[in-house]
Each structure stands twice: as structure tokens, then as C-alpha cells.
Amino acid sequence: MAEPAAMETEMTCREAMRxxxxxxIIDDDRVxxxxxxxGAYGGCFAVSSGLFDELGSERIIxxxxxxxxxxxxxxGAALGGMRPIVEIMTGNFSLLALDxxxxxxxxxxxxSGGQLGVPIVIRLATGGGRQLAAQHSHSFDGWFGHIPGIKxxxxxVAEDFRWMLSAALADPDPVLIFEHVGxxxxxxxxxxxxxxxxxxxxxxxxxxxxLSLITxxxxxxxxxxxxxxxFGDGVDAEVVDLRCLRPLxxxxxVESVRRTHRAVIIDExxxxxxxxxxxxxxxxxxxxxxxxxPIGRVCSREVPMPYPAHLEAAALPSVERIVEAARAAMxxxxxxxxx
Amino acid sequence: xxxxxxxxxxxxxxxxxxxxxVPLYQQQAIRGFLHLSVGxxxxxxxxxxxxxxxxxxxxxxREHIHALAKGVPADAIMAEMFGRISGCSGGRGGSxxxxxxxHRFYGGNAIVAGGLPLxxxxxxxxxxxxxxxxxxxxxGEGAMAEGAFHESMNLAALWKSPVxxxxxxxxxxxxxSLERSAxxxxxxxxxxxxxxxxxxxxxxxxxxxxxxxxxxLVHLRAGQGPVFVEYRTYRFRPHSMYDPELYRTxxxxxxxxxxDPLTMLGDRLRASGELDDEMWSAMLAEVDDEIEVAxxxxxxxxxxxxxxxxxxxxxxxxxx
Ligand SMILES: Cc1ncc(C[n+]2csc(CCOP(=O)(O)OP(=O)(O)O)c2C)c(N)n1
Numbered sequence: 001m002a003e004p005a006a007m008e009t010e011m012t013c014r015e016a017m018r019x020x021x022x023x024x025i026i027d028d029d030r031v032x033x034x035x036x037x038x039g040a041y042g043g044c045f046a047v048s049s050g051l052f053d054e055l056g057s058e059r060i061i062x063x064x065x066x067x068x069x070x071x072x073x074x075x076g077a078a079l080g081g082m083r084p085i086v087e088i089m090t091g092n093f094s095l096l097a098l099d100x101x102x103x104x105x106x107x108x109x110x111x112s113g114g115q116l117g118v119p120i121v122i123r124l125a126t127g128g129g130r131q132l133a134a135q136h137s138h139s140f141d142g143w144f145g146h147i148p149g150i151k152x153x154x155x156x157v158a159e160d161f162r163w164m165l166s167a168a169l170a171d172p173d174p175v176l177i178f179e180h181v182g183x184x185x186x187x188x189x190x191x192x193x194x195x196x197x198x199x200x201x202x203x204x205x206x207x208x209x210x211l212s213l214i215t216x217x218x219x220x221x222x223x224x225x226x227x228x229x230x231f232g233d234g235v236d237a238e239v240v241d242l243r244c245l246r247p248l249x250x251x252x253x254v255e256s257v258r259r260t261h262r263a264v265i266i267d268e269x270x271x272x273x274x275x276x277x278x279x280x281x282x283x284x285x286x287x288x289x290x291x292x293x294p295i296g297r298v299c300s301r302e303v304p305m306p307y308p309a310h311l312e313a314a315a316l317p318s319v320e321r322i323v324e325a326a327r328a329a330m331x332x333x334x335x336x337x338x339x
Numbered sequence: 340x341x342x343x344x345x346x347x348x349x350x351x352x353x354x355x356x357x358x359x360x361v362p363l364y365q366q367q368a369i370r371g372f373l374h375l376s377v378g379x380x381x382x383x384x385x386x387x388x389x390x391x392x393x394x395x396x397x398x399x400x401r402e403h404i405h406a407l408a409k410g411v412p413a414d415a416i417m418a419e420m421f422g423r424i425s426g427c428s429g430g431r432g433g434s435x436x437x438x439x440x441x442h443r444f445y446g447g448n449a450i451v452a453g454g455l456p457l458x459x460x461x462x463x464x465x466x467x468x469x470x471x472x473x474x475x476x477x478x479g480e481g482a483m484a485e486g487a488f489h490e491s492m493n494l495a496a497l498w499k500s501p502v503x504x505x506x507x508x509x510x511x512x513x514x515x516s517l518e519r520s521a522x523x524x525x526x527x528x529x530x531x532x533x534x535x536x537x538x539x540x541x542x543x544x545x546x547x548x549x550x551x552x553x554x555x556l557v558h559l560r561a562g563q564g565p566v567f568v569e570y571r572t573y574r575f576r577p578h579s580m581y582d583p584e585l586y587r588t589x590x591x592x593x594x595x596x597x598x599d600p601l602t603m604l605g606d607r608l609r610a611s612g613e614l615d616d617e618m619w620s621a622m623l624a625e626v627d628d629e630i631e632v633a634x635x636x637x638x639x640x641x642x643x644x645x646x647x648x649x650x651x652x653x654x655x656x657x658x659x
Pocket of ligand 1: 036065067089093096401449450451478479480481482483509511512513
């Protein structure tokens with residue numbers, strides 16, 4: 001058995017996920033990590049660094065560049081009783097494996113009339129902000145959230161990086177964990193597993209009375225910064241971290257908005273047909289008569305990610321855009337972003 | 340016919356151009372991912388010397404020197420890496436996404452094996468319109484594990500699409516060596532199973548590269564369908580600027596450096612009396628000056644206004 005984590009330590013999201021991987025593989029013979037360069041190279045984002053030497057090539061499996069093949073093999077291994085953790089280097093590359101995820105992992109339980117389940121965990125690095133341009137920077141988390149038959153989790157704090165993996169492995173169905181690359185280097189407190197709670201429940205990261213800022217994953221830190229800035233201006237914002245995009249915890253967001261009467265949704269994905277649209281629709285369905293202002297949204301601009309720093313920054317959500325949208329909600333106006 | 344001195348200069352230019360990128364990256368003038376081909380110049384220079392303006396090229400994210408080989412100006416490539424409007428992709432693409440329609444240089448693709456199907460289609464279009472062009476498609480040996488590789492090979496062979504499948508086997512896909520990622524490491528044999536000629540050649544020797552590529556081009560230009568060539572080469576530098584290189588030894592890199600394509604050709608030229616120290620120094624100075632001009636122009640280049648962010652998503656149609 002891996003030694004239990006000490007109570008309340010500070011660690012980076014990268015270290016937290018590494019500790020979770022290590023623990024899961026040591027504690028359960030059925031678990032392996034597989035993916036491109038997870039082993040000898042030490043992981044593209046150094047998440048699995050050191051594990052290959054410690055745990056060996058049978059538990060930390062370097063795969064060839066065959067996303068469709070090794071994700072599908074992971075699904076097969078799960079059918080065969082293993083508990084594979086498959087790492088896809090970035091969300092953009094998951095598109096090469098989309099067929100196996102959507103047509104197989106998400107459907108087997110249903111098509112087989114409940115005979116088969118696919119307990120696979122797929123981890124993907126996601127998100128922009130590093131000038132990696134239009135084939136390495138996109139957020140498809142909300143898009144995967146559209147698919148029944150899989151679960152989509154998105155840790156935004158070190159504690160969730162530490163504890164979501166074991167919960168995902170315990171789940172009888174496919175779980176996709178989207179890890180925003182901008183979070184790996186950020187630190188946060190990590191307590192006991194029980195402190196992290198059910199990963200499928202949204203969490204209020206900052207209570208507030210005046211409006212609800214609803215987000216998840218990579219944008220959480222900037223939303224908290226925006227809330228601090230707004231507080232300086234006398235606006236007390238509540239920050240809701242969705243944590244899970246499928247199944248979406250409707251009640252936590254609805255209760256928050258019923259208290260604050262105003263909502264702004266922040267999502268690094270594109271606006272059209274994205275998760276922000278789904279959250280907005282649910283709020284409209286459940287909170288229409290509680291709202292004192294139109295629902296606001298801050299999303300990525302609808303362009304493939306441009307390379308230059310100034311254009312990438314303008315394409316992504318920012319503290320400035322969040323504060324602007326929050327102020328508009330306070331004035332009961334709305335900044336309708338038309339693109 | 341390109342002379343051996345011209346080939347040496349081309350390779351030297353590629354080498355110095357990419358080495359110049361390193362401090363520029365450290366100074367953060369170049370951002371994002373930066374993949375250099377240092378050590379692999381003989382392939383791009385050799386193949387490039389045999390292509391004409393009607394031929395097309397498809398590259399990878401390690402494509403600076405393929406763009407140079409296809410005649411894309413160094414100024415425009417450097418400016419692209421700086422994210423300037425004067426860049427060959429208007430600054431939108433960066434190092435991994437160089438494009439130049441005028442030069443029939445179709446990228447700049449950062450999805451491993453993502454360019455191969457494009458190459459099949461480019462070849463198909465050339466055949467369809469009765470054009471003489473062929474498409475040279477570069478990729479690494481790592482890409483051969485992708486489904487897109489096998490699908491493209493079959494399509495090209497089936498349709499007799501004039502594609503030169505130019506595999507740069509540098510032995511590593513990031514940190515994964517060929518023998519750790521392929522059950523069969525005989526690349527030409529694997530490619531040959533798709534019913535096309537498949538050759539394997541020393542990719543450190545530019546003259547061997549040219550000889551093999553010439554043979555391939557005869558077949559391609561005669562309309563007999565695609566050819567696969569494995570160029571056995573090596574990258575001297577890390578995969579990108581972040582790679583701690585835990586997967587290979589310094590000695591291995593040193594051994595390969597003994598077969599540096601520039602030294603190999605340089606030594607031959609010295610032996611035959613075509614090159615001496617003075618000529619070499621003059622060539623180096625001239626190349627470096629040219630590169631410095633490219634850097635200065637890139638630095639002086641403008642950036643796009645933020646108001647234009649939403650451009651280039653769809654065709655700009657004038658509805659006025
Ligand atoms: C579909 C896809 N998977 C993974 C990656 C990440 N990646 C970028 S380069 C690379 C190695 C490719 O090796 P190879 O094809 O041999 O070319 P080389 O880099 O050696 O030139 C990997 C894994 C990617 N860009 N695209």
C-alpha cells in the first residue's frame with residue numbers, strides 16, 4: 001500500500017496528480033497508466049515523471065503514436081477486468097480517438113443491454129494560454145460533456161487533482177478527466193480524501209451575496225481573482241466551481257443563483273453550443289423568475305487559437321472580461337458577445 | 340543541377356538559421372513550441388534541391404527547413420515565429436504552422452501524421468488537372484504508427500497519387516525510440532506492403548539523399564504512383580525546447596555528430612579542392628549576415644490589431 005498522504009499539505013496540481021497516479025497503481029494491480037511518452041520521457045507535462053523508474057514498464061506503458069488504437073485497447077482492457085488510466089497528451093489529439101470514446105466507450109453499456117461496462121479513465125491535458133496555436137490549445141471538455149455514456153470531470157484546484165483519480169477509478173463507467181495545462185504549476189492545499197467530497201457535486205469556492213460566477217477547471221483561478229477585484233468595488237460575488245460537466249450538478253448552481261439573482265458563466269470553450277450554453281439554459285429553466293439580470297457569458301472568441309501573445313490573450317477569457325460582464329449583470333444590462 | 344557547394348550553403352543556412360532561433364526563444368521573441376531539425380539538414384536540402392515551383396510540400400511541426408527548402412523566404416519564416424503580420428502565415432501560426440500558398444508549401448501541421456492525407460489529395464489534384472507536380476510529404480518515423488499513415492499509403496497507391504512519402508527516421512518520437520514503439524522496425528518493408536517502391540537511404544549524406552530521391556522522382560513523374568523513402572537521420576538537439584533528454588545518452592548523440600551532414604559534405608569538398616578554410620569562413624559570414632537581416636526585419640515587423648482577431652475563420656466575402 002502507498003503511504004497515506006499527510007493531512008493538509010501544500011502541493012502543485014502536477015504533484016497532486018502524480019501522487020494520485022502513484023497511489024492508484026501501487027494499491028491496485030489492475031491499474032496501469034498508458035500513453036505517449038508517459039514513461040521514459042517523464043510525461044509531456046512532467047506529470048508522470050519518476051514513475052517509470054519506480055513502477056516499471058508494465059505499469060507505466062509508453063505507447064506508440066496511435067491514439068485511436070491505444071484508447072480502444074484501454075477500453076478492451078477495461079472490459080477484460082483491468083482499470084486502465086489512458087493519458088492523451090492534449091485535448092486536440094483526443095480527436096484522433098474520438099471514435100473509440102464516443103462510438104464504443106460511451107455506448108457499450110447501452111448497446112449490450114447493460115451486460116458490459118467500461119471502467120476506463122482517460123486523462124487529457126487541455127486549454128490554451130501558452131502560445132501553442134490552433135492545434136494544441138483548444139478546450140473540448142464541454143463538447144465531450146454532450147455525450148451520454150461518459151463522465152466528464154474537470155479539476156480546478158490541487159485537492160481535486162489529488163483525489164478525483166481514485167474516484168474515477170472506482171467508477172464503473174468511462175470517466176474523462178480534463179486537466180488544464182495552466183494549472184499544473186499552481187499550488188494549493190490538499191487535505192484528506194473525504195475533504196474533496198463527491199467529484200460530481202459542484203463546490204462553492206467563494207461564498208457571496210450579489211452574483212454567481214459559474215466556472216470550472218482552468219478559468220477558476222482568474223474567476224477568483226475577478227471576484228477579489230469586484231469585492232474591492234463593493235460587489236460580493238459567489239464563485240461556483242462546477243467540477244463535473246457530465247453529469248452536471250444543476251442543484252448547486254440553481255441554489256446559488258436563487259440566492260444571488262444574477263449569473264455570469266465563464267468557460268474557456270467556444271460559446272456557440274458549448275457548456276456555457278447548457279448551464280445558461282438550465283438556469284433559465286430553473287431560475288427564470290429569480291433572475292434580476294440577463295445571464296452573462298464569458299467564453300473564448302470563436303476563432304481557432306491564434307499564435308501571437310496579444311491575439312491569444314484577446315481570444316481567451318480574462319479577469320478584465322469577467323469583471324466587465326459581472327458589472328453589466330449588476331447593472332442589469334448585459335454585454336452580449338456576438339462572436 | 341544544384342552544385343555541391345550550393346548544397347553545402349543551403350545546409351549551412353538551415354543550420355545557422357535554426358541555431359539562431361535558440362537564443363531568440365530564450366529571449367522569448369519566439370514562443371510556443373519550437374522544434375529544430377539540427378542534424379537532419381541533408382534530407383530537406385537534398386529533397387528540396389530536386390523540387391520545382393510546381394511541386395508541393397507538406398511538412399510537420401518540425402518544418403522550418405522544409406519551408407526554406409521550398410523557397411519560402413527566411414524573413415517571412417522568422418517573422419512568423421515572432422508572430423508578426425509580415426510572417427508567412429500572417430503571424431497566426433507560429434513555428435509549427437508555416438504556410439506559403441505561393442510556394443505550394445502546405446504547412447506546418449502539428450498533428451502527427453495529420454499532413455499525410457493532405458498530400459494524397461494534393462497529388463490527386465495534380466493528376467486530375469494534368470499538372471506535372473508531385474507532392475513531397477515529410478513526416479517522422481513516429482507518424483507511421485498512426486492510422487492516418489496506413490490509410491494515406493493505401494489511398495495513394497490505389498489512386499497512383501504522385502506523393503513522395505519522405506520519412507525522416509531520426510530514431511525517436513519525442514522520447515520513445517523506434518524499437519520501443521514498433522514491432523517491426525524495418526520501415527521500408529512496412530511501407531512496401533502498400534504496393535509501392537520503398538527505399539531506405541543514409542539521410543546524413545546529402546549526396547545519397549539526392550541519388551535516392553532522384554530515383555523516386557523518376558517513378559513519380561512518370562505517373563507510376565507514390566514512393567516511400569526512409570531517410571535515416573538523427574536530431575542533435577532535444578525534441579523541443581523543454582525536453583530533458585532522459586531517453587538517450589550523450590555518447591549516442593556524440594557518435595551521430597561524427598556523421599554531421601555538413602561535415603560529411605564539407606570534408607568531401609575539401610578533399611576535392613573545392614572548399615578551403617577561407618571559403619568556409621566567407622560562406623559562414625555571408626549566411627549569418629543574411630540571417631541577421633531576417634531577424635532585424637522580423638523585429639521591425641508590425642503586429643496585427645486586436646480588432647482583427649476574428650479574421651481568417653471563414654473566407655472574407657465582400658457582401659457590399
Ligand atoms: C496526434 C498527435 N499525437 C501526439 C502529438 C505530440 N507529439 C508531437 S511530436 C511527437 C513525436 C513525433 O515523432 P516523429 O513522428 O518521429 O517525428 P519527429 O518529432 O521525430 O520529427 C509527439 C508525440 C502530436 N503532435 N500529435
